[in-house]
Amino acid sequence: MMTILDSKGRLFGKLNILDFCASLVILLVIIGIFFSPGSSGSAGLLGTKTVPIEVDLVVRGLSVRDPQRLVEQGLTKGGKTHIIIRNQPYGEVKIKSMEVFPRNIIATLPDGKVMEVDDPRQGNFSTDILLTLLGKAQITNNGPVLGNSKVKIGMPFELEGFNYNFKASVIDIRIQDKS
Template identity: 55%
Template sequence: MKIIDSKGRLFGKVSILDLGAAFVIFLVIVGIFFFPGTPLTEGIVAQTKAKPIEVDVLVRGLSVGDFQGLLQEFQAEKTANIVIRNQPAGKVNIKSSKPLPRTTAVPQPDGTVKALPDPRPEITMIQDLILTLEGKAQITDNGAVLDNTKKVKVGIPIQLEGKNYDFNASVIAVRVQE
């Protein structure tokens, strides 16, 4: 009696293809239960003491009808929810807000260029500002981490949400307070 017959069956009973499929399924089951891969704790920061940090964010082109009212809300509320990479990262305190002037480059007769206030009327509804935010973060070798999972670095876009506002900003400075 042959080990493999003309139809590809082992000892005339079991197909080699069926045996191969069963072996692959067995390997998948072993791989799932005995070697599950990297642990899910990769993004979790070791329990270190949280230190206070200050984060400066730049808000460009914020369309707002009552800019002074928004600045007053920053002074009255003092807290905002922060969202980093579409994931909530807790609350931060708004330490200060500094409006930036809207200017335009104006060539001068002598060939130089001066930055002068933008005369266009629609610019009064578009504002730029720098906000300084305070919060607590764990300091790791890779930088400051808010809410145990969200790294805060220069250039990261964040979203600030308050009672009457919800806008995006970009981190321009991160300072760890001692």
Template identity: 50%
Template sequence: MAILDSKGRLFGKVNILDLGAALVMLLVAVAVFLVPGTSGSSVAQLGVQTKPVQVDTIVRGLTVSDPAALVQSLQESKKVNVIIRNQPYGELDVVGVKQLPRSVAVPQPDGTVISLPDPRPELDFTLDMMITLAGDAQMTDDGPVLGNNKVKVGTPLELEGQTFRFNAPVVGVRIQE
């Protein structure tokens, strides 16, 4: 009996192409399940330096029924959930919340311009504020990284608490030593 017959079968039973395909699938399964890759948590990587950072975010024109209560809620919460580019990061500490005044430029008869509080009643339900957040970030050559996302001026963050969820772009990043 020949090892390979005229139809390409080993010992007349197994097609050599089928055997090759089975071996390729077995090697792929071994590679996927047994060989370690580069995926996984980047926090567990050795040699990654972390430093504390403070991130300033600004909220402009947030419509809310009670702006003072929201500011007080943020100040008292001490932590806020952060979503960076639609990827949940986790919690950051709320270091400070500063309500920004709403003003309007008023031209004067002598040609100068002064800033006065905006008198429009609908602005009683509109809130501008600066929120300072703090946490530990991984340091790379490109700057601080939170949750595999670089955090730089202009990065869109989404802040979430028990009673709120709103967008707040980054306007400042300070790396603490």
């Protein structure tokens, strides 16, 4: 009569029980990785529609020597820039518009009124910029998603190009409905 487990720990005299258990664990892990459902990655975005969006960004106090040269050589209207959202590269998006704001200060007049005037200081290398970017986003129940990152007002975007790399903050999102 043949025993199920012999004195050397083998099943039916041929297969080591430890090897069998290890093989079973590996098989269950492989099945769990490839066949178990999950909401990670892009599978969570199935059934969503992709629509064009406009994202307004504000850059406050960008240190740049010549803002006009930055506009001419890097951030041109109709050009493209790379964006990074939450340390995840998204790719290139089109620049719809860009506006460099003059530096102003608040001045108090002798009669107590307050007015905004041009900053008279020389050598002030601080610039404020308003950018509008065009992209394509998936619309989910939680809002628009660029790449794998949600886009919300107040989020920082990192813009990168040939001669620049800086952060901007989202101040408006407009979803272009293509129903």
